[in-house]
Amino acid sequence: MARAGANRSGLIIRTARVYSGLFMLAFVTAHLLNLSLGVFSGDAMNKAKPFLTGIWSNPVMGSLLLTALVVHFLIGLWAIYRRPTLRTNPQDLVQLLSGICVVPLLATHVVGVMSLKLNGIPFDYAIALKFFWVDRPEIGLLQVILLSVVWIHGCAGLITWLRSKSDMRNVLGWLYPLAVAVPVMALTGYAEVGRQVLIEVQSQAAPSGYYETEPAASTSIPQPARTEPIRLPYEQVKRITNGIIWWSIALAALTLIAREVRVRVQSSQVVVIRRGNAPALASTSQLSVLDSFRAHHQPHASLCEGRGRCGTCAVRVTGFEYPLPEPTALEIKTLRRIGATEDMRLACQLTPAGGHLSVEPVYPADFTFEESEHAHPIPPPDMKQAQT
Ligand code: FES
Structure with missing residues (x-):
């Protein structure tokens, strides 16, 4: 409610x-x-x-x-x-x-x-x-x-x-x-x-x-x-x-x-994110996955600048330690619009509560809609939701 x-x-x-x-x-x-x-x-x-x-x-x-x-x-x-x-x-x-x-x-x-x-x-x-x-x-x-x-x-x-x-x-x-x-x-x-x-x-x-x-x-x-x-x-x-x-x-x-x-007072947990084959990066539970990438200067597609509308920051979640927060209505709507599979989340909307998280970017970091005839994500090689 x-x-x-x-x-x-x-x-x-x-x-x-x-x-x-x-x-x-x-x-x-x-x-x-x-x-x-x-x-x-x-x-x-x-x-x-x-x-x-x-x-x-x-x-x-x-x-x-x-x-x-x-x-x-x-x-x-x-x-x-x-x-x-x-x-x-x-x-x-x-x-x-x-x-x-x-x-x-x-x-x-x-x-x-x-x-x-x-x-x-x-x-x-x-x-x-x-x-x-x-x-x-x-x-x-x-x-x-x-x-x-x-x-x-x-x-x-x-x-x-x-x-x-x-x-x-x-x-x-x-x-x-x-x-x-x-x-x-x-x-x-x-x-x-x-x-x-x-x-x-x-x-x-x-x-x-x-x-x-x-x-x-x-x-x-x-x-x-x-x-x-x-x-x-x-x-x-x-x-x-x-x-x-x-x-x-x-x-x-x-x-x-x-x-x-607010940032100082809010309690936070350590989050370790592994993005593809890149070295794991240390972040906190206050940052979204996209913000964690940005904080570590890892380029990631985000055409709407993290507003949850474009869907280009989508990641395929390949492993997580803590339960992930439920997606908001905005995230669900955008994921549906881009034809995302069950294992996908928006990096800009996903804020892990702590622990280890492994993700794969769905779009290349320099993706633009102008270059793509279809706004659908790259077909996932494995449609099953991975979990460690
Ligand atoms: S950056 Fe556009 S939906 Fe995440």
Whole structure:
């Protein structure tokens, strides 16, 4: 009963993580595409705004976005807390670190735009670009860093998610070039339109502090008609975003400390794992078989980075000393999907309680679905469950 509850909550958490991430990635993609139009002109950016960035600015989408941000961040922290080890491969590490940075960085953007709305200040690119390029270039730079980090995190997550699905291997072929092209186009558009802004400001000797001045006429970036100077609630935005940034950092630090305490307090048994003909490696009952391989730098296929979805970490258990824990619903589902036999388990989900364990990898360490027509494991030479 308790196990069924844990399985259900695990499924809910995984689903919430995937869909909140996809939602935010859609938001960032729309922004990047809108920015990329700066290559043509600021006018083109403003014309496309209602269809790309504008759709996110209504209260419903704004609330959903904030919810997705908070949910994704909290689930990410929970996953860090649950991690048996922080030692991992470079891609997973990049995703982990960029995930911690996403909320503090995205907060400045979301709070800034929401603050404009709440103060009745219309958002348009003429305002934003002058602010980012003339008045507060350091915040403009922060936006560039923000986009890069969020994009890297989103693409790493999306690629890991898709890689775990054998029927998505065709999608990955065009996703890789897009993952590079979209931010490059966006940064080019941002730089080009920024160059125009600087030329216009210099040619008109416009004073800085755009928000306190009458906007000058522009040839490439249409200026909204205003009679009153715009006063940006800059200090208010700064105060709120600073608070979010410090709270995010504090939560991330607390999570790491709590994880460290949990790992130290939890009792553990020695586990000795023999993998094929490789020398036996010493591990503990706190680590999954996959984490034990990683801790000993033994390459092992794991396309979904240990999330129990791809099945490529499957091992054939050829011997064990202590009874093995029962597979979770997620593990059973994935094993069924890949057509695994009775003697197979997922290395990322199997955490032995102690003693000796012998396994054989089912897939080669560099396995990818792109290289395989079928996502089925190599046919086992011996279908019987081995036991020592
Ligand atoms: S790494 Fe994907 S299921 Fe284990």
